[in-house]
Amino acid sequence: MIAKSHLSPAALAGLIGRRALQSLLYVVDLTVFVLYAMRSWGGRRGLFNRASYHAVIAQMIFTGIDALLSVTLLGLAVGAGITAQLILLFQVVGSEADVINVLTKVVALELAPLLTAIIVIGRTGSAIAVDLGNMKLHREVEGLTLLGIDVQDFFISPRLVGVALSQLILAVYFAVIAVVSGVFFSALLASFGYLKYLLAIPLAFDPVALVGFVVKNLMFGLLIGGSACYHGLRVGISPTEVPQETQRAIVNSLVLIFLLDGLMAVTLL
Amino acid sequence: MSDEVLLRAEGLVPAGLDAPPALDLVLSGGLVVLAGPGRERLSAWLHTLAGLAPPAAGNLLLLGRPLSGTGAHRWQQLRRRVGYVSPAVPLLSIMSGLRNVMLPAQYHRLAPEREVERRARTLLGEIAYDADHDALPAHMSELQRRHLLIARALILEPRVLLLEQPLDGLDLPAAERLREYLVDRVRPRVELLLVAANDALLAHRADAVLFVSRQSVRLFDSWAALLADQAADVQRYLEMERRPCAALEPN
Numbered sequence: 001m002i003a004k005s006h007l008s009p010a011a012l013a014g015l016i017g018r019r020a021l022q023s024l025l026y027v028v029d030l031t032v033f034v035l036y037a038m039r040s041w042g043g044r045r046g047l048f049n050r051a052s053y054h055a056v057i058a059q060m061i062f063t064g065i066d067a068l069l070s071v072t073l074l075g076l077a078v079g080a081g082i083t084a085q086l087i088l089l090f091q092v093v094g095s096e097a098d099v100i101n102v103l104t105k106v107v108a109l110e111l112a113p114l115l116t117a118i119i120v121i122g123r124t125g126s127a128i129a130v131d132l133g134n135m136k137l138h139r140e141v142e143g144l145t146l147l148g149i150d151v152q153d154f155f156i157s158p159r160l161v162g163v164a165l166s167q168l169i170l171a172v173y174f175a176v177i178a179v180v181s182g183v184f185f186s187a188l189l190a191s192f193g194y195l196k197y198l199l200a201i202p203l204a205f206d207p208v209a210l211v212g213f214v215v216k217n218l219m220f221g222l223l224i225g226g227s228a229c230y231h232g233l234r235v236g237i238s239p240t241e242v243p244q245e246t247q248r249a250i251v252n253s254l255v256l257i258f259l260l261d262g263l264m265a266v267t268l269l
Numbered sequence: 270m271s272d273e274v275l276l277r278a279e280g281l282v283p284a285g286l287d288a289p290p291a292l293d294l295v296l297s298g299g300l301v302v303l304a305g306p307g308r309e310r311l312s313a314w315l316h317t318l319a320g321l322a323p324p325a326a327g328n329l330l331l332l333g334r335p336l337s338g339t340g341a342h343r344w345q346q347l348r349r350r351v352g353y354v355s356p357a358v359p360l361l362s363i364m365s366g367l368r369n370v371m372l373p374a375q376y377h378r379l380a381p382e383r384e385v386e387r388r389a390r391t392l393l394g395e396i397a398y399d400a401d402h403d404a405l406p407a408h409m410s411e412l413q414r415r416h417l418l419i420a421r422a423l424i425l426e427p428r429v430l431l432l433e434q435p436l437d438g439l440d441l442p443a444a445e446r447l448r449e450y451l452v453d454r455v456r457p458r459v460e461l462l463l464v465a466a467n468d469a470l471l472a473h474r475a476d477a478v479l480f481v482s483r484q485s486v487r488l489f490d491s492w493a494a495l496l497a498d499q500a501a502d503v504q505r506y507l508e509m510e511r512r513p514c515a516a517l518e519p520n
Contacts, residue, residue, distance in 0.1 A: 139358045147348060147425065148348030148373070149376050
């Protein structure tokens with residue numbers, strides 16, 4: 001026997017409204033959290049506090065350097081699977097300018113930040129959320145406040161800065177690998193004449209688009225790090241909250257990254 | 270002991286306890302052991318005396334200053350000068366023992382990094398065991414972790430240090446070593462060492478004993494004075510704690 005649903009249109013509208021409001025409040029909450037952490041970073045203690053400095057470097061090593069192999073492999077895969085195919089396709093249906101346009105705008109400025117962000121979310125976002133969640137659970141964070149250490153200053157802002165800088169550097173690295181390897185693959189598959197794009201592409205970037213690329217990646221990094229820290233610190237007294245908050249951090253980061261990307265694409269068009 | 274009042278309580282009543290007695294207390298230094306029946310009661314009193322929990326009533330002055338209206342910056346400064354250590358609030362698991370000890374001094378920029386490391390190694394050198402200070406806390410024994418927790422607080426050179434149940438859960442040899450460390454090494458480094466512990470051997474060596482029970486809270490000049498007290502709550506407590514221990518017998 002199938003149970004009847006008693007959800008009236010008004011109740012459905014109310015449910016959707018509540019969920020929309022919750023999502024909006026979450027975004028506001030997260031934004032305030034990130035801004036507050038960055039204010040603490042830019043404040044009295046600043047970049048050159050040794051304890052925070054070590055944390056930034058450690059975060060950059062984990063997020064940036066340790067992720068190089070994954071980013072390289074994904075970049076090569078995108079080069080072979082997407083860039084090379086786009087070159088071959090646009091050589092047939094478009095002009096040389098179209099090929100350069102699609103490689104700079106689509107592969108370098110759109111795909112690279114998004115795919116890099118997905119790697120950073122999977123590696124770093126989850127690690128930060130688990131890390132902070134466990135430290136919160138075991139009261140290690142509380143131990144630092146008893147020593148007069150500001151949690152925002154010591155735990156949050158170094159991670160945000162480290163992830164943001166790493167996201168930017170990794171996205172640049174990814175874009176280079178994806179474009180260069182794609183040109184090489186297309187040259188191997190079709191004609192060595194396609195190697196000419198290697199010289200033409202760097203000169204084809206619009207300075208405004210490059211600024212947008214930098215801003216977008218920094219915002220992606222702040223969002224990924226912010227969401228991970230926010231959810232990590234929401235862990236209370238139960239160990240079951242650690243995986244729950246980690247999952248929320250990952251899913252929310254992914255959704256927000258795509259929303260932000262769409263928003264920026266519309267704004268910069 | 271100096272003449273400066275380090276901790277003053279005026280009609281202080283901790284929150285979260287069922288009708289506790291009010292405390293009027295003036296402490297200028299030395300080793301004071303907070304003892305009495307009920308771990309939670311001791312913790313509530315110690316938290317309140319450390320300024321970590323707002324009292325239900327009364328006033329607390331730490332280092333001559335009231336705690337009411339303490340801002341974030343003053344809170345940080347206060348926590349530098351008034352340390353609080355509890356085994357329930359552990360070391361940072363992601364840092365080595367040495368880094369854990371160095372961290373507060375680095376954060377508060379007490380000295381250049383080399384000097385901080387030198388001070389940390391000096392503190393660790395006073396701990397009477399051969400431990401790998403580059404190991405993570407997870408690979409250390411409980412005694413080592415407790416030593417390091419105290420060393421981490423000491424690197425800030427606090428004037429007042431409050432310890433919550435430092436000997437709790439340790440086996441007898443480990444408890445003995447930590448007790449010696451507290452008396453011989455920690456006590457000379459701080460002006461006031463307030464330890465919540467139902468440990469007769471430590472209380473025996475204390476300058477004063479602050480006894481807290483459901484009915485009363487009183488400061489005794491010594492452990493012997495507490496033993497000689499005929500109040501019913503004191504006698505009940507002593508009876509409860511009595512075990513083969515010479516320190517429990519009056520002189």
